[in-house]
Amino acid sequence: MRVARSYFCALITISTAAPVLFCISSETYLCGKPSVTRTATDSAVASIGWIWCKIYMTSLTINDTPYVVEIEPETPLLWVLRDTLQLTGTKYGCGAGLCGACTVHIDGMVERSCQVPIGDLDGTVVTTIEGIGSPEALTVLQQEWVAGQVAQCGYCQSGQIMQATALLRENAQPTDDDIDAAMSGNLCRCGTYPRLRAAIHAAAKRMGE
Amino acid sequence: MAVGKILRRGFLIGSAAVAGGVAFGTYRYVQPFENPLRPGSGETTLNPYVLITATGVSIVTPRAEMGQGIHTTLAALVAEELDVDWEQVTAIHGPPSETYLNASAMALGLPVSEYDDPRIRRIGAGAVRVAQKLAFGIQLTGGSPSTTDAFDRMRRAGAAARIVLTEAAGKRWGIAPILLRTEAGRVLDADGRALTYGELAEEAAQIVPPPDPPLREPAKWRLLGQTLPRLDMVPKVTGTAVYAADVKLPDLLCASVMVTPFLGGTMIGLDTNNANTFPGVRQIVSLGNAVGVIADNTWQAMNALDQIQVTWSPPEYPASTDEQLKQIGRALQSRPNSTLRDDGLADVVVEAARADGLHLVEAEYTVPYLAHATMEPMTATALFKGGRLTIWCGTQAPTLARDRAAAHVGLDPERVTINTTYMGGGFGRRSETDFTTQAAQLALAVPDIPIRMTWRREEDITHDFYRPAAIARISGAIGAGRPEAIDMRIGAPSVLAGQSNRMVGFAPPLADKLLVEGAFDQPYALPNFRVTGHVAETGIPVGVWRSVGHSYNTFFLESFIDEMAHSDALDPLAMRLTMLAPAHTPSARTLESAAAMAHWGQELPEGTAQGVAFCHCFGSSVAQVVQVSDQVGRISIDHVWCAVDVGQALDPGNIAAQIESGILFGLSAAMFGQITFADGMVAQSNFHDYEVLRIDQAPQITTRILQNNDRMGGVGEVGTPPIAPALANAIFALTGQRIRSLPMAGQVNFA
Numbered sequence: 005m006r007v008a009r010s011y012f013c014a015l016i017t018i019s020t021a022a023p024v025l026f027c028i029s030s031e032t033y034l035c036g037k038p039s040v041t042r043t044a045t046d047s048a049v050a051s052i053g054w055i056w057c058k059i060y061m062t063s064l065t066i067n068d069t070p071y072v073v074e075i076e077p078e079t080p081l082l083w084v085l086r087d088t089l090q091l092t093g094t095k096y097g098c099g100a101g102l103c104g105a106c107t108v109h110i111d112g113m114v115e116r117s118c119q120v121p122i123g124d125l126d127g128t129v130v131t132t133i134e135g136i137g138s139p140e141a142l143t144v145l146q147q148e149w150v151a152g153q154v155a156q157c158g159y160c161q162s163g164q165i166m167q168a169t170a171l172l173r174e175n176a177q178p179t180d181d182d183i184d185a186a187m188s189g190n191l192c193r194c195g196t197y198p199r200l201r202a203a204i205h206a207a208a209k210r211m212g213e
Numbered sequence: 214m215a216v217g218k219i220l221r222r223g224f225l226i227g228s229a230a231v232a233g234g235v236a237f238g239t240y241r242y243v244q245p246f247e248n249p250l251r252p253g254s255g256e257t258t259l260n261p262y263v264l265i266t267a268t269g270v271s272i273v274t275p276r277a278e279m280g281q282g283i284h285t286t287l288a289a290l291v292a293e294e295l296d297v298d299w300e301q302v303t304a305i306h307g308p309p310s311e312t313y314l315n316a317s318a319m320a321l322g323l324p325v326s327e328y329d330d331p332r333i334r335r336i337g338a339g340a341v342r343v344a345q346k347l348a349f350g351i352q353l354t355g356g357s358p359s360t361t362d363a364f365d366r367m368r369r370a371g372a373a374a375r376i377v378l379t380e381a382a383g384k385r386w387g388i389a390p391i392l393l394r395t396e397a398g399r400v401l402d403a404d405g406r407a408l409t410y411g412e413l414a415e416e417a418a419q420i421v422p423p424p425d426p427p428l429r430e431p432a433k434w435r436l437l438g439q440t441l442p443r444l445d446m447v448p449k450v451t452g453t454a455v456y457a458a459d460v461k462l463p464d465l466l467c468a469s470v471m472v473t474p475f476l477g478g479t480m481i482g483l484d485t486n487n488a489n490t491f492p493g494v495r496q497i498v499s500l501g502n503a504v505g506v507i508a509d510n511t512w513q514a515m516n517a518l519d520q521i522q523v524t525w526s527p528p529e530y531p532a533s534t535d536e537q538l539k540q541i542g543r544a545l546q547s548r549p550n551s552t553l554r555d556d557g558l559a560d561v562v563v564e565a566a567r568a569d570g571l572h573l574v575e576a577e578y579t580v581p582y583l584a585h586a587t588m589e590p591m592t593a594t595a596l597f598k599g600g601r602l603t604i605w606c607g608t609q610a611p612t613l614a615r616d617r618a619a620a621h622v623g624l625d626p627e628r629v630t631i632n633t634t635y636m637g638g639g640f641g642r643r644s645e646t647d648f649t650t651q652a653a654q655l656a657l658a659v660p661d662i663p664i665r666m667t668w669r670r671e672e673d674i675t676h677d678f679y680r681p682a683a684i685a686r687i688s689g690a691i692g693a694g695r696p697e698a699i700d701m702r703i704g705a706p707s708v709l710a711g712q713s714n715r716m717v718g719f720a721p722p723l724a725d726k727l728l729v730e731g732a733f734d735q736p737y738a739l740p741n742f743r744v745t746g747h748v749a750e751t752g753i754p755v756g757v758w759r760s761v762g763h764s765y766n767t768f769f770l771e772s773f774i775d776e777m778a779h780s781d782a783l784d785p786l787a788m789r790l791t792m793l794a795p796a797h798t799p800s801a802r803t804l805e806s807a808a809a810m811a812h813w814g815q816e817l818p819e820g821t822a823q824g825v826a827f828c829h830c831f832g833s834s835v836a837q838v839v840q841v842s843d844q845v846g847r848i849s850i851d852h853v854w855c856a857v858d859v860g861q862a863l864d865p866g867n868i869a870a871q872i873e874s875g876i877l878f879g880l881s882a883a884m885f886g887q888i889t890f891a892d893g894m895v896a897q898s899n900f901h902d903y904e905v906l907r908i909d910q911a912p913q914i915t916t917r918i919l920q921n922n923d924r925m926g927g928v929g930e931v932g933t934p935p936i937a938p939a940l941a942n943a944i945f946a947l948t949g950q951r952i953r954s955l956p957m958a959g960q961v962n963f964a
Contacts, residue, residue, distance in 0.1 A: 099899075133451065150447060158637070199873070
């Protein structure tokens with residue numbers, strides 16, 4: 005059943021646009037551009053598939069890669085990232101928008117991915133910690149994070165860095181009060197607050213030079 | 214201290230060692246443990262800590278990295294003697310093995326104070342080492358002794374490896390090893406010829422290493438004593454560090470569990486309520502005291518748990534916090550479990566002061582149960598395949614996690630592999646094995662399929678092994694400008710009994726030192742000083758929580774000493790110094806240092822005040838001054854100055870980070886932390902009602918590291934104990950309000 009669903013979705017999406025398609029279900033990965041001979045039966049099947057896809061499929065861009073995700077639309081983005089796409093840099097901390105460990109950017113805005121249903125994200129652009137920098141190419145903020153030896157257990161740090169990245173984008177020279185206001189939704193049990201504050205200031209200084 | 218007491222302590226240690234199995238003789242003990250490393254192709258192991266690879270050296274750092282930077286410091290111990298560059302070093306956790314057991318951690322449970330009994334402590338550590346090796350054999354991260362325990366052992370491992378590598382080069386070249394030198398992972402001769410460790414490793418592995426290689430003088434250290442870049446920093450800022458629920462395996466399923474809300478109870482009835490027909494749900498598994506759901510993703514598993522109806526056995530403890538605290542109060546009237554300090558005639562002096570109606574201070578203090586609330590809830594990944602079980606988990610006790618999981622699912626421990634991952638905070642919580650055993654049970658339910666288990670935050674808050682609630686009743690008499698007597702009774706459930714029972718099936722026949730640590734063992738010269746510990750049997754599961762007994766006893770004692778000072782218009786700092794200076798100079802120096810940094814005694818701006826507190830714990834001395842200010846009726850915590858004497862500072866930057874961490878962890882608890890019970894269930898569930906400190910309330914912290922103590926002390930826990938009393942004492946200085954119960958929220962309006 006699931007294979008068939010994926011086939012329908014692939015068919016529709018191919019016929020509509022995307023030259024390269026990642027169609028992901030919990031069981032099936034289709035990749036590339038299948039050649040399809042369209043018949044009357046296929047068209048009928050495709051129509052059913054189109055309706056099905058409108059309910060269960062979400063097309064979105066994550067870290068510059070287009071994805072089509074087949075999953076219950078109420079599934080929070082967090083679990084799609086972690087369990088379906090294996091993008092495990094985004095962390096689960098509370099499931100209630102209280103701790104900030106799951107922070108990502110959606111169309112450039114900071115969001116708690118545990119609170120955003122995947123069904124609401126059709127056509128959006130999502131950035132996770134994996135799309136911010138890599139061990140080989142750290143952003144200025146990440147470099148200052150390393151220089152200031154901020155992380156301890158590290159579990160909240162993806163969320164902290166996503167939040168701080170957005171802060172610096174909006175406010176190039178934040179004060180301590182600005183940092184407090186922007187960062188107070190991101191919990192850290194290891195007490196890295198003084199160091200992450202210093203790292204944000206240091207990054208702002210370097211980026212302003 | 215009286216001779217009679219030392220003898221009694223010695224006897225206690227002796228009996229503990231016999232109970233642990235010295236009767237078997239020492240032969241088995243002196244046999245070295247085998248090297249548990251199994252090198253892959255292109256790798257060579259020279260001893261249990263050193264694995265030479267094609268690109269550098271992997272150093273086994275067999276303690277849990279839960280944020281405290283221990284992998285970096287332990288790797289530096291080996292790298293220092295091995296002569297490799299820091300860029301060539303990789304830290305690996307290594308397999309669980311008795312080779313890596315932590316002797317010093319067990320010694321911390323011995324009923325002796327750390328500052329004045331080095332001889333007894335040494336004998337004690339030896340006895341425990343034997344007992345542990347024969348009977349317990351637990352590889353544990355806890356009690357802050359990781360660095361002290363490894364200090365000689367891991368440096369010798371590095372030195373021994375360097376010696377055999379040098380000898381291998383000497384053989385190859387036909388040159389006496391004494392004419393060769395080592396540098397940056399290479400052996401060189403006088404002409405500049407060089408061989409890398411990788412080229413020499415196989416030959417070196419055939420050479421018998423010296424049993425007791427000489428170690429470098431600290432003056433010649435290149436890595437130790439410096440702030441080193443943490444080995445785990447880049448993975449942690451890029452989201453690439455792998456925690457237990459980040460392990461990627463093909464065809465992985467996700468799981469979550471729901472344990473009985475009545476702690477310690479079992480399941481009586483289960484109605485799956487058709488949750489097994491929910492989208493994505495693959496299997497519902499009964500775990501005895503819990504139910505687990507395995508599904509395509511974690512969200513489906515967590516949601517399905519809400520639909521399942523379970524009948525649980527009723528709680529076997531009083532249903533409300535008030536009743537539970539009454540139990541502890543009653544325990545205070547019972548015969549003490551311990552009287553580990555009984556100098557002079559504390560009760561007589563107090564009664565005399567009472568009769569006079571003069572110079573007497575009396576108070577009762579209370580602290581609540583606390584959850585650990587690590588940022589990462591309990592998680593594990595597990596796979597049962599081909600009769601073998603593999604568990605990926607963040608654990609502070611890997612050998613125990615292995616043995617408990619094996620026992621639960623009926624496997625030989627040899628068939629269970631533990632892969633220790635990074636952990637999103639530990640604070641003591643991950644020394645328990647409830648969650649790793651659950652993952653094992655779930656994996657066995659779906660053979661050949663890996664499962665990724667993630668607890669809901671609500672599960673994590675409501676199923677902890679809590680920091681005990683505790684009550685202290687203290688009486689004190691003031692003499693001429695200083696305390697004459699303190700008589701202190703402490704009541705709490707026993708962490709020692711609880712955790713020992715869970716770990717090894719019995720409670721050691723020892724006085725419960727953890728119950729009274731932070732009180733009886735403080736280096737205060739006080740002519741009449743008695744501390745009694747009273748174990749309360751409450752039925753609530755309690756466990757180790759960052760700094761254990763110090764987390765409440767330091768609040769009790771240091772608040773009370775402040776009360777005594779104010780009752781006689783004495784300066785709280787000066788009064789402490791009169792008691793500390795004669796007993797323990799390094800401790801007095803920390804107090805002076807913190808006071809100097811904070812300009813203690815200076816004229817402060819209107820609406821500003823300071824408080825001070827001190828603690829000697831885990832072999833280190835730590836003093837803190839807190840400055841608070843009145844911000845239009847709200848109290849702001851502005852600055853904390855901390856002086857800590859760790860004996861020998863191996864990584865000053867990391868020590869400062871740990872002190873900051875300990876202070877902010879303690880502040881969370883002091884300001885907000887409490888677990889309460891209603892209808893037999895924990896009343897808190899997530900960060901909205903179990904609040905923790907956020908950045909906007911975090912004070913500035915200034916740390917100064919001293920090195921006057923003659924032995925190396927711990928750093929991971931020592932920042933925590935003094936912060937609650939230092940803050941309470943500062944608030945008293947500001948407002949005149951004396952805080953005798955925690956948390957402060959509800960009594961104090963924080964900015």
